[in-house]
Amino acid sequence: MASGPSGRLRQSAEALAIPVGALGAAMVVFGLVMAALGRSPLEVYELIYQGAFASAFSWQNTLTRAAPLILTALCVALPAQAGLMVIGGEGALVLGGLAAAVVGHLLGGAPPLGVKLAMALAGMLAGAVWIALAGALRQYRGVNETISSLLLGYIAIAVFNHLVEGPLRDPASLNKPSTTPIGDASMVGTLPGLDVHWGLGFGLVFCLVTYVLVKHTTYGFALRIVGGNARAARLAGLPVGAIVLGACVLGGAAAGLAGMVEVAAVHGSANASLIAGYGYAGILVAFIARQNPLAIVPVAVLVGGISASGGMLQRRLDLPDATVLVLQGIAFMLILASETVYGRLKIFRPERA
Amino acid sequence: MTELGWWGVPIAVLGGAVRVSTPFLFVSLGECITEKSGRINLGLEGILVMGAMSGYALSYLTGNPWLGVLGAGAAGLVLGLLHGLVCNLPRVNDIAVGIGLMLFGTGLAFFLGKPYVQPKAPTLPAMPLGGWSASPQVQAALEVNPLFLIGIGLAVALSWAFRNTRWGLIVRMVGDSSDAARAMGYAVPRMRTLCTGVGGFLAGVGGSFLSLYYPGSWSEGLSSGQGLMAVALVIFARWNPMHCFYAALLFGGAGAVGPALQSVGITSGYYLFNAAPYVVTLGIMIATCSPRRTLAGAPGELSINR
Numbered sequence: 001m002a003s004g005p006s007g008r009l010r011q012s013a014e015a016l017a018i019p020v021g022a023l024g025a026a027m028v029v030f031g032l033v034m035a036a037l038g039r040s041p042l043e044v045y046e047l048i049y050q051g052a053f054a055s056a057f058s059w060q061n062t063l064t065r066a067a068p069l070i071l072t073a074l075c076v077a078l079p080a081q082a083g084l085m086v087i088g089g090e091g092a093l094v095l096g097g098l099a100a101a102v103v104g105h106l107l108g109g110a111p112p113l114g115v116k117l118a119m120a121l122a123g124m125l126a127g128a129v130w131i132a133l134a135g136a137l138r139q140y141r142g143v144n145e146t147i148s149s150l151l152l153g154y155i156a157i158a159v160f161n162h163l164v165e166g167p168l169r170d171p172a173s174l175n176k177p178s179t180t181p182i183g184d185a186s187m188v189g190t191l192p193g194l195d196v197h198w199g200l201g202f203g204l205v206f207c208l209v210t211y212v213l214v215k216h217t218t219y220g221f222a223l224r225i226v227g228g229n230a231r232a233a234r235l236a237g238l239p240v241g242a243i244v245l246g247a248c249v250l251g252g253a254a255a256g257l258a259g260m261v262e263v264a265a266v267h268g269s270a271n272a273s274l275i276a277g278y279g280y281a282g283i284l285v286a287f288i289a290r291q292n293p294l295a296i297v298p299v300a301v302l303v304g305g306i307s308a309s310g311g312m313l314q315r316r317l318d319l320p321d322a323t324v325l326v327l328q329g330i331a332f333m334l335i336l337a338s339e340t341v342y343g344r345l346k347i348f349r350p351e352r353a
Numbered sequence: 354m355t356e357l358g359w360w361g362v363p364i365a366v367l368g369g370a371v372r373v374s375t376p377f378l379f380v381s382l383g384e385c386i387t388e389k390s391g392r393i394n395l396g397l398e399g400i401l402v403m404g405a406m407s408g409y410a411l412s413y414l415t416g417n418p419w420l421g422v423l424g425a426g427a428a429g430l431v432l433g434l435l436h437g438l439v440c441n442l443p444r445v446n447d448i449a450v451g452i453g454l455m456l457f458g459t460g461l462a463f464f465l466g467k468p469y470v471q472p473k474a475p476t477l478p479a480m481p482l483g484g485w486s487a488s489p490q491v492q493a494a495l496e497v498n499p500l501f502l503i504g505i506g507l508a509v510a511l512s513w514a515f516r517n518t519r520w521g522l523i524v525r526m527v528g529d530s531s532d533a534a535r536a537m538g539y540a541v542p543r544m545r546t547l548c549t550g551v552g553g554f555l556a557g558v559g560g561s562f563l564s565l566y567y568p569g570s571w572s573e574g575l576s577s578g579q580g581l582m583a584v585a586l587v588i589f590a591r592w593n594p595m596h597c598f599y600a601a602l603l604f605g606g607a608g609a610v611g612p613a614l615q616s617v618g619i620t621s622g623y624y625l626f627n628a629a630p631y632v633v634t635l636g637i638m639i640a641t642c643s644p645r646r647t648l649a650g651a652p653g654e655l656s657i658n659r
Contacts, residue, residue, distance in 0.1 A: 147638065287453075
C-alpha cells in the first residue's frame with residue numbers, strides 16, 4: 001500500500017485523474033453521438049458551457065439546481081460508507097417536502113425563524129424515517145436495500161400524490177393541485193451577496209459535517225469498518241445495526257432537507273414540481289464523487305450545470321430535453337467502468353523501496 | 354358493468370392480471386436466466402423502456418408490429434451485452450452498473466423516442482378467447498395477446514431446460530460456483546455475458562408489449578417500475594421460471610385492482626390503489642427474506658446474497 005507523503009500524493013492524483021479521465025471519455029462518446037446526428041459536438045459543448053457557467057444568470061441557475069443534488073447525493077454516499085446501496089432519495093425528498101409544507105402551513109402565525117426551523121426539522125425527520133426503513137429492513141430482515149429503497153420511493157410518491165390531490169389539497173389550487181402555501185414570511189431567502197437560496201448553504205454545511213464525521217470521529221471509523229467488513233465489525237463488538245441505521249438516518253435527513261428547501265425556497269407549497277428527478281440525479285453525483293462527501297460539491301455543480309443547459313440545447317439546436325440525460329447516462333456508465341483502472345496504472349503506483 | 358355489479362371487480366382484476374402481467378413475465382424470465390448465471394441486472398428497467406421505445410418506433414416505420422417486437426428484443430440484447438461486458442471488468446459492481454444502465458437506458462429512450470410520441474403505430478392484435486360467453490366483461494377479460502401465450506410457453510420450456518439440458522446445467526453451475534465451472538473448463542465471464550444478453554432480449558420484448566399492446570402507445574411515463582419489480586419478483590419466485598409466471602399474474606392482478614375499483618365508481622384513493630404492486634412486492638420481500646440464511650434455491654454466486 002501507499003505510504004509516506006509521496007504515496008499519499010500519488011493516491012490523491014489517481015483519485016482525481018481517473019474520474020476526470022472517465023468524464024473526458026464520456027464527452028468524446030457523447031460528441032460522437034451528436035456528430036452522428038449531424039450536430040457539431042463543439043457547438044453542443046459551447047452551448048452547454050453557456051447555459052451552465054457563462055453568465056451570472058446561468059451560474060445562479062446552475063447553483064440552484066446543485067443545492068438539492070448535493071443533499072440527495074449525501075443520501076446515497078452516507079449509507080454507502082456502511083456498504084449499503086440506497087437509491088430511494090427521491091421518495092425521501094418528496095416526503096420531506098410534504099412534511100415541511102404541512103408544518104409551515106400549520107405554524108403560519110408563529111415567528112418566521114421558528115417556522116423555518118420547524119420546517120427543516122420536519123423535512124429531515126420525514127426523510128430520515130423513510131431511508132431508515134430501508135436500512136432496518138436490510139439489517140433485521142435481510143431485504144436487499146437497493147430494491148426496497150426504490151420500491152419505497154414509488155410508494156412515497158403515491159402517498160404524496162394521494163395527500164396532495166386529496167386530504168391536503170388547497171381548494172384554491174385549481175390547475176395544479178398543491179398544499180396550502182406556507183406564506184411569504186416563512187419562505188427561506190437567498191444567501192447574502194448571491195442570488196442563490198439558502199439550500200446551497202445547507203448543502204455545503206451538511207457535506208462538511210459529514211466529511212468530518214466520516215473521516216475524523218470514532219463513529220465514522222466504526223462506520224467505515226462496517227462498510228469494509230460487517231462480519232469483522234460484529235466480531236469486534238461494534239453495534240452494527242445502530243451504526244448502519246445512523247448512516248441511513250443522516251442520509252435520509254439530507255434528502256428530506258432537500259425537499260424542505262425546494263418547498264420553502266422555490267415552490268412555496270408542496271406539489272408535483274417536487275418530483276423532478278433530483279433523487280435519481282443525486283445517485284449519479286454520489287457515484288462520480290466516489291461517495292466522498294467533499295467531492296460531492298464540485299460534482300453536483302457540474303451535474304447541475306449540465307441539466308441547467310438542457311433548455312438552451314432545446315431552444316438553440318432543437319434537441320430533445322432528454323439530451324442531457326444521455327450525456328449523464330454515458331458519463332455514469334464510464335465512471336463505473338473506470339473503477340477497474342484503480343491500482344493498475346503505472347504512474348500512480350508507489351515505487352518500491 | 355350494470356348486470357354484473359360487484360362481480361365485475363374480480364373479473365376485471367383477473368382480466369387485468371392477464372393483460373398487465375406479460376411485461377412482468379418476460380422481464381422476470383430474462384432476469385431469472387441472468388441471475389441463474391450469478392449476475393444481477395438492475396438495469397432491466399432501462400432496457401424495458403428502451404425496448405418499448407424501439408418497438409414502437411420500428412412498428413411505426415415498418416408497419417409491422419412483430420418486427421417491432423423483434424427490434425425491441427435486439428435493443429435489449431445490445432444493452433444486456435453492454436451490462437455483461439462492463440461487469441466482466443475486475444472490481445466493477447454489477448448492482449451499480451445496473452443503476453447506471455437504468456438511467457442510461459431511460460435517458461436514451463426519451464432522447465431517441467421524442468419523434469414517436471405523437472404518431473400512431475400499428476399495435477399487436479388481440480386473440481378473443483371469450484367468445485363463448487355472452488357477457489362483454491368476460492369477453493374483455495379473455496382478450497389475450499399472443500405474447501402472453503409465448504411467455505407461458507417460454508416459462509415451461511425454461512424450467513424444463515434448466516433441469517434437463519446440458520446448457521441449463523452449465524448456466525446453473527456458473528451461477529452456483531465459478532470455481533467448479535472454471536475447473537470444468539468453461540469461460541465464466543463469457544457465459545454470464547451471454548445470459549445477461551439473453552435476459553436483456555426478453556426484457557426488451559417485455560417493453561415492446563407495453564408500447565404495442567397495453568397501454569399501447571409510447572410516452573415517457575410508460576413504465577412505472579415494472580422492470581425493477583420484476584427483479585424483486587424473481588427473488589420471490591425463488592429463481593424458478595414457473596413460479597415467475599404465477600408471481601407475474603399476482604403482480605398483474607395487484608396492478609389491476611385500482612382501475613377495476615374505479616370502474617365500479619370507487620375513485621377515492623386512486624393513487625393508493627396504484628401503489629398496490631409496490632406494497633405487495635415489498636411485503637413479499639419482507640416475508641421471504643431472512644437475515645440469517647440465504648434463500649433456498651438462490652444461486653451461490655449472486656452478489657445480493659453475500
